[in-house]
Amino acid sequence: METLMLLGDEALAQGALDAGISGFYAYPGTPSTEIVEYAQMSKQAKENKVHTLWSSNEKTAMESAIGMSYAGKRAMVTMKHVGLNVSADPFMNSAFTGANGGLIVTVADDPSMHSSQNEQDSRFYGKFAMIPILEPSNQQECYDMAFWGFELSEKYNIPVLLRLTTRLSHSRSGVKRRNPLPQNSLNKPDDLFQFMLLPAIARKKYKHLIGLQEKFVEESVNSPYNIFDLDAKDTSLGIIATGLAYNYLKEVYGNQPIPHPVIKIGQYPLPREQITQLYDMCDSILVLEEGMPLVEELIIGLKHKGAKPVKGRLDGTIDRDGELNPNKVARALGMKDTFGKAMPEVVAPRPPALCMGCPHTDSFKALTEAMEPYGRGHVFGDIGCYTLGFMPPHNAINACVDMGASITMAKGAADAGLFPSIAVIGDSTFNHSGMTGLADCVYENTNIVIVILDNRTTGMTGGQDYTVFGKLEEICKGLGVHPDHIRTFVPLPKNYDEMVKIYKEEIAYEGVSVIIPVRECIQTLKKKNKKEAAK
């Protein structure tokens, strides 16, 4: 078969397509977005009628994927790491219901927080849910693990967590394809109790899941993605490297054989037998893992007397936070580090910023003027490009916690007596998690101003559609906001005075106000214009 040059994200999507997937479900989120974008552009997906449209959020995506699995077909839900928090409820319970058609939950973690609020490690969720975890170390494994994941899922009727990290998601390399498999046909579960988590049934389900654990360990022992190189002579140190960390280990030894016994982990739960063997045969253990010290903690356990030294992120051998790189691994192995010249002092930081001509800039400028009499500390932001409204020269927002939190935090602060209390949220984020918060405000007639920055797209992740496009005003009316206090304007410099006036009027109104500045993201506008010009 042909070789393709693919990002880790794309390799996984192509793998899933070739492994007979019937539906992708997702809300965009860096670094996972390109999985579903690739599927949306795929001719193969279109011809085979594979579902690729975006969902409202990760929870609706997860539930739809579980539903497709219920109906016997293979499904994959994809998200960034914090999306798994949003969908944790269906995720955890899917381990109890199990799968019918193959079900892969793909989560792309972002160690070093290149584009995120935290760097949580999704392997903990996999362990929490007691399901198998796959952690590819390269693009080819991303592709192959789609096949492997569906196979494993259908063998045990269990969802499988597939964990990516930024460097793999967004790095390109050659990927060899296999012969595609057909999709499953529609096939309801044989056991109609399977997806029925009434307590009496759920208790049985839990016992069943517990019973599967030893089998999962056995699968890890025999997995082609776990490599046990235990013959090396120098047993002063044994090395465990998971996922991407294995590449860095191989990199630092170059063409030299690694002198120490090594276990490479690509599938969990951990293969206990070999890990114990490594521990017993070596004087000390080094754990290299991209993310939090999950494996390291398991090996250390309760440090008993006479325990061997375990080196990793917990003892400071490797930085406790941030992503790995070849240099960190080289230093952990006591090798000579390499470093070029320091960055000269003349180099100024160039943080991300709102684009030139961005509609948010105009919306923020007018808001900041309207808020001038009250001082700073009244505006709750949210997740999106407009989070950059925190940066100078805007200095417009003061909080950013999670998707949708602008509205509900502003509500809580208003409940506490903060006036004015303002929420700033994007159209797609409102779609994702804003509507229920607005319902809370309407229910109590909270004294609040909610600004929904409508740039007609999901901007931060590169311009994706969202499900309630064009319906924001109707939604606010439907949720009970008084029509007189749903105000819209076009955020342009020529409308500046009117914008300030609208903000001021709605701040003065005692109750729920929604202000919707509407102007298309200039990035998506540029793309459209380019497409038009190419015609």
Next chain:
Amino acid sequence: MKKDIILAGVGGQGILTIAAILGNAAISRGWYLKQAEVHGMSQRGGDVQSHLRLSEKPIWSDLIPFGQADMILSVEPMEALRYLPFLSDDGWIITNKTPFKNIPNYPDVDAIYKEITGYEKHVLIDGDAIAKEINAPRSMNVVILGAAIDKIGFSQQEIEAAIKTTFAGRGDKIVEDNFRALQAGINAK
């Protein structure tokens, strides 16, 4: 043979196109390649870099280790300097001269040029001006690439073939523009 290149610039300046062209040239040779990109928030006018690794032998790490890059290829002069910690002692700096000023405290450009020209192995050319001169203003990135290809070890023919592959389906004009840009870059250094 193996080449580790840090591509540098500001979001939207076209470093990923350079990566795609070099990647296609490497594939035609049957080489291995890994290329780590920056997506997401940093793309919004922030500094962006791509680690491009080309090799006859399989490549392990997606990231180039600090101090081991053979070249910094940059479409913006200050951004070239940002990645010096990656450059090996005998590595090349090849960079565009025109600053991209989207920050209020952009430093004195002469101080930047002084740092760059302090390296023996440097090429500092005005890619923006050259691209305009040859009436291909959007191909500045390929002008800079042109100034680098002999040091990377690719022939003009190989890169032209890769340009054709990269821009397939985007029309003849864009291919022609980039051919001229490549030639102008080769001539300029």
